[in-house]
Amino acid sequence: MTAVSSxxxxxxxxxETGPRPxxxxxxxxxxxxxxxxxxxxxxxxxxTVHDLLLHLPRRYEDRSHPTPLARLEEGTERxxxxxxxxxxxxxxxxxxxxxxxxxxxxTGAAHAVWFNQPYLAQRLTRGTRLCLxxxxxxxGRGLQFISPEMEVLRGDxxxxxxxxxxxxxxxxxxxxxxxxxxxxxxxxxRYAPSMPETLxxxxxxxxGLPGLADALRSVHFPTEExxxxxxxxxxxxxxxxxxxxxxxxxxREAARIPRRVTYxxxxxxxxxxxxxxxxxxxxxxxxxxxxxxxxxxGTAPMNRLLHGDVxxxxxxxxxxxxxxxxxxGYQAALMAPTEILAEQHKLTLERLxxxxxxxxxxxxxxxxxxxxxxxxxxxxxxxPCLLLGTHALLEERVAxxxxxxxxxxxxxxxxxxxxxxxxxxxxAPDVLVMTATPIPRTLALTVYGDLDLSAxxxxxxxxxxxxTFVRPTSARPAIYRFARxxxxxxxxxFVVCPTIEESEATGARSALEVARELSExxxxxxxxxxxxxxxxxxxxxxxxxxxRTGTIDVLVATTVIEVGIDVPNATVMIVEDADRYGLAQLHxxxxxxxxxxxxxxxxxxxxxxxEEGRARLEAMRTTSDGYVIAQQDxxxxxxGDVLGVRQHGVAGLRVADIVRDGQLLDTARAEAEALLLxxxxxxxxxxxxxxxxxxxxxxxxxxxxxxx
Numbered sequence: 001m002t003a004v005s006s007x008x009x010x011x012x013x014x015x016e017t018g019p020r021p022x023x024x025x026x027x028x029x030x031x032x033x034x035x036x037x038x039x040x041x042x043x044x045x046x047x048t049v050h051d052l053l054l055h056l057p058r059r060y061e062d063r064s065h066p067t068p069l070a071r072l073e074e075g076t077e078r079x080x081x082x083x084x085x086x087x088x089x090x091x092x093x094x095x096x097x098x099x100x101x102x103x104x105x106x107t108g109a110a111h112a113v114w115f116n117q118p119y120l121a122q123r124l125t126r127g128t129r130l131c132l133x134x135x136x137x138x139x140g141r142g143l144q145f146i147s148p149e150m151e152v153l154r155g156d157x158x159x160x161x162x163x164x165x166x167x168x169x170x171x172x173x174x175x176x177x178x179x180x181x182x183x184x185x186x187x188x189x190r191y192a193p194s195m196p197e198t199l200x201x202x203x204x205x206x207x208g209l210p211g212l213a214d215a216l217r218s219v220h221f222p223t224e225e226x227x228x229x230x231x232x233x234x235x236x237x238x239x240x241x242x243x244x245x246x247x248x249x250x251x252r253e254a255a256r257i258p259r260r261v262t263y264x265x266x267x268x269x270x271x272x273x274x275x276x277x278x279x280x281x282x283x284x285x286x287x288x289x290x291x292x293x294x295x296x297x298g299t300a301p302m303n304r305l306l307h308g309d310v311x312x313x314x315x316x317x318x319x320x321x322x323x324x325x326x327x328x329g330y331q332a333a334l335m336a337p338t339e340i341l342a343e344q345h346k347l348t349l350e351r352l353x354x355x356x357x358x359x360x361x362x363x364x365x366x367x368x369x370x371x372x373x374x375x376x377x378x379x380x381x382x383x384p385c386l387l388l389g390t391h392a393l394l395e396e397r398v399a400x401x402x403x404x405x406x407x408x409x410x411x412x413x414x415x416x417x418x419x420x421x422x423x424x425x426x427x428a429p430d431v432l433v434m435t436a437t438p439i440p441r442t443l444a445l446t447v448y449g450d451l452d453l454s455a456x457x458x459x460x461x462x463x464x465x466x467x468t469f470v471r472p473t474s475a476r477p478a479i480y481r482f483a484r485x486x487x488x489x490x491x492x493x494f495v496v497c498p499t500i501e502e503s504e505a506t507g508a509r510s511a512l513e514v515a516r517e518l519s520e521x522x523x524x525x526x527x528x529x530x531x532x533x534x535x536x537x538x539x540x541x542x543x544x545x546x547x548r549t550g551t552i553d554v555l556v557a558t559t560v561i562e563v564g565i566d567v568p569n570a571t572v573m574i575v576e577d578a579d580r581y582g583l584a585q586l587h588x589x590x591x592x593x594x595x596x597x598x599x600x601x602x603x604x605x606x607x608x609x610x611e612e613g614r615a616r617l618e619a620m621r622t623t624s625d626g627y628v629i630a631q632q633d634x635x636x637x638x639x640g641d642v643l644g645v646r647q648h649g650v651a652g653l654r655v656a657d658i659v660r661d662g663q664l665l666d667t668a669r670a671e672a673e674a675l676l677l678x679x680x681x682x683x684x685x686x687x688x689x690x691x692x693x694x695x696x697x698x699x700x701x702x703x704x705x706x707x708x
Contacts, residue, residue: 021194023050031186032179040175049191052184053216054235054654057167060228061133064164070107072136072143079133080145081105081153081162087124103130110136111144120150129153131162151177160185165222184220192216198238198689203671209234233664236656240668242693243653245682247449248672249694254450255300260427261404263296263328269356273323276355277316279460285313288454289320292432295452296324296405302430305448307439308456309626310591311463314434315345317456318407319352321432326358326384330404334388335422337410339364339537340544340560342390345409348566349388363389363398366537379403394421402426408433436591437584438626443634443658449669457627466594466624468602470578470617479603480522483572487526487553491571491598495556496589498580500532509576515556526553533560562588568596578604578620579613583633586620612636635659 027046028038046052067078082103090098099114101124112132114120124130134148149168153161161178169180192213199209210218210231218231270293274281281289288306295302306314322332334349336342346362353360361375367389378385382401387393403426408419423431433451444453471479483493495518497511515530529543529552540560546552548567555561555570562585573593578586586604594600604621608614619632658665675682675690682691 021049021191023053023191023195024048027052030183031190032183037175037179037183040172043172044170049187050195051654052187053191053195053220055169055184056219056232056235056655057228058170059168060222061131061166061168062225063131063162063166066131066162068107069103069105069110072110074136074138074143077133077135079131080110082110082130082132084124084126084128084130085109086126087121089118089121099124103132110142111139112148112150113144114147114150123152131166133168149177165225165228167220188217188220196689196692198242198693199234200686200690204234207237207667209237212238232655236661237664237668238693239653239656240661240665241672242690242697243656244449244665244669244672245675245690245694246697248676249682250450252676254303257300257428259299259301261301261330261429263324263330263404266293266324266327269327270320270324273320273353273356277352281316282313282456282458282460284308284456284458285317288317288456291452291454292317292321293324296321296430301428302405302432303451304432304454305439305444305451306432306434306454306456307437307444309438309459310436310588311459311595312436312456312626313460314409314436314456315348316352317454318409318432318434319349321405321430322349322386322407323353323356323358325405325430326386327356328404329384330402331379331382331384331400331426332386332405332407333393333400333403333422333425334386334407334409335393336388336390338560339366339390340531340540340565341409342388343541343544344566345388349386353386359383359385361385361387363387363392364537365390365392366541367392391418393425394418398425400425403429405430405432407431410435436588438630443630464594464597464600466573466590466600466602468590468604468621468624470604470606470621473605473607476605477522479574479605480518482601482603483554483574484523484526486572486601487523490569492547492550492552492567492569493554493572493574494561494570494589494592495554495574495576496561497556497558497576500534500558508580511556511558514576518554518556523554527551528554528556531555531557531560533558559585559589561592565592566595567592569598571596571598571600573600573602575602575604577606578617579606579608579610581616583616583619583629583636586616587626587629590620590624 025048026038027033027041027048028035030049030052033041041052044055046055061079063079063081066081069080069082072078072080080103082105085102085104087099087101090100092098097116097118099117099120101112103110103112112134129152131151131153132145132148134145136143137146151161160182167181167184168177169184171177171180195212195216197212199212204211209215212234215231215234218227219235222228222231292302292304292306295304306317308314318334322334325332334345336345342362342364346360349360359378361371361378363372363375367375375387376397376399379387379398379400387398392398406422406425406429408422408431419433423429438455439448486493495514497514498508499510501510501512511530511532515528519526519528529546531540531543535543543552543555544565547555550569559581570593573590575581575586575589581589590602593602602620604617606613606617608617615636619629623629656664675687679687682694
């Protein structure tokens with residue numbers, strides 16, 4: 001039920017008729033909506049009645065016991081029911097327009113102020129009754145609310161909006177709380193009894209969960225404190241159960257695909273490859289290689305995710321798989337999201353694969369005609385080889401004769417369709433997807449539950465810890481003096497900026513601006529170059545190679561160097577406007593240094609203005625553990641923005657929160673496995689609604705994939 005609504009089959013195109021109201025009817029036919037409000041609701045992702053009923057409150061106000069004004073305390077957040085005595089618009093010394101209202105109740109008086117909203121004064125006429133919720137601060141001898149949420153109360157609707165626990169919803173401009181509250185109340189009255197029950201009765205009773213109609217009423221308009229918690233748990237569990245059933249069914253479906261790639265003997269080549277490595281594999285690398293090779297001998301094509309922290313050694317693991325593929329008589333493809341990363345892979349793999357004699361070809365947007373022709377001929381010939389490149393691998397003229405293994409690096413940077421296109425280059429090839437972002441277990445179960453997982457959860461010996469510092473913009477002179485000292489000692493420096501050119505709109509430091517300032521100021525006389533997305537591919541590769549070989553001292557760049565750059569002599573990473581980056585992105589940038597024997601430094605320059613920005617920088621300062629970083633990033637940003645999970649439908653979760661509901665997710669996974677043991681096709685009459693919900697959720701995931 002809760003997984004999807006807008007894609008449900010047999011949705012009615014117009015107003016429902018008959019004795020049983022249709023929850024999948026367009027929302028405009030709910031009492032109080034109409035075409036204009038339907039458009040506003042559409043901004044909130046609400047298209048149907050079903051969507052509306054799952055638009056849950058972001059918080060609740062206990063208006064059954066509002067705080068009397070006489071009992072307000074400084075520094076607290078409170079809800080009050082008051083009467084406006086007067087209001088005025090005042091311009092402060094700094095030019096800010098301030099609306100100030102005097103408010104009273106039967107116990108006392110206070111004030112409320114709003115900034116730069118002069119139109120509010122027209123609504124705050126004497127005698128207007130208000131519900132206010134906000135922070136209370138000291139103002140002279142009295143107290144006042146600072147920019148409180150405001151709702152005008154009318155006598156004819158007080159039973160819904162006051163004297164009870166009242167929901168407060170996410171809304172949009174033009175749609176006020178009281179209107180949205182009334183609309184949802186109407187929808188509950190008419191449609192909640194018609195919502196199909198998805199959870200089996202025995203399961204609900206065993207878990208102590210209410211029925212669907214009761215849960216919907218309680219989550220919107222709880223009659224007692226705590227009722228909304230139980231109701232939300234029921235709705236969240238249902239979402240997670242449907243999601244996990246869909247993932248497990250996908251996994252089973254993939255396992256039923258017969259293996260069409262049958263490799264010849266590879267063991268001797270893989271052993272020779274491992275012996276030739278200039279380093280010893282970690283235990284995690286050895287374990288992951290065993291898992292991958294076992295999959296490649298399985299009865300179904302491999303479908304595995306390899307994840308681990310920056311520098312954990314994913315390339316060596318993938319190389320072992322590609323050696324097995326080529327030695328077994330097939331071709332392998334490795335697709336990277338950027339030309340810089342593809343070029344880095346080429347340099348690394350040429351070195352790693354040389355002892356086993358595997359032919360390697362590259363294909364990117366910047367590949368010259370002759371090299372392109374050689375690569376196309378090689379894969380068309382059917383001979384064992386490795387083709388690595390970017391999206392160029394997906395071109396129609398790239399025709400593999402014997403594609404056995406498709407490796408997709410930094411997979412979250414590709415759309416679902418792009419990944420599928422690479423798979424379709426061969427007859428059900430083995431697929432290995434990789435990401436340098438460690439994945440918390442809850443996210444892995446939710447997003448990648450249809451994949452087998454290999455985790456590189458230990459770092460190779462010899463990696464130098466990177467000392468991380470957070471510094472204000474006022475410290476720039478000292479920071480760049482330090483950078484100059486490092487160059488003087490024979491080291492190299494990265495400087496990363498959020499934009500290419502100056503922009504008044506963002507106010508962010510740009511790569512071109514910073515490069516000019518450094519070359520004319522604190523780093524004058526040093527070899528400085530700029531790399532960003534608009535630099536032609538050939539010139540970008542030339543500059544990167546010059547930095548690699550030490551011809552360039554300082555590389556000023558945008559985040560095009562976030563992944564795939566390996567310059568052991570670079571010991572300093574300076575990030576300008578560091579609070580503008582995501583936590584995982586900052587961790588990736590930090591991973592560009594600390595790759596040699598010398599001590600390395602990451603300096604984050606920022607004057608963060610938000611609590612979230614400060615939290616990200618503090619997390620970077622206090623930990624270098626990629627798994628801890630990933631979990632904190634998930635908490636700060638939410639699953640919709642981490643690892644490209646929007647492509648997987650997780651953003652479709654309306655109720656469940658995979659950070660907060662980790663334990664409930666585990667329960668849902670276990671219950672899904674139990675249901676499939678009892679009813680492998682979810683075909684019984686008792687589970688008919690569950691099957692419909694799973695099919696809708698799967699349809700949504702595939703629909704998202706079509707635009708991925």
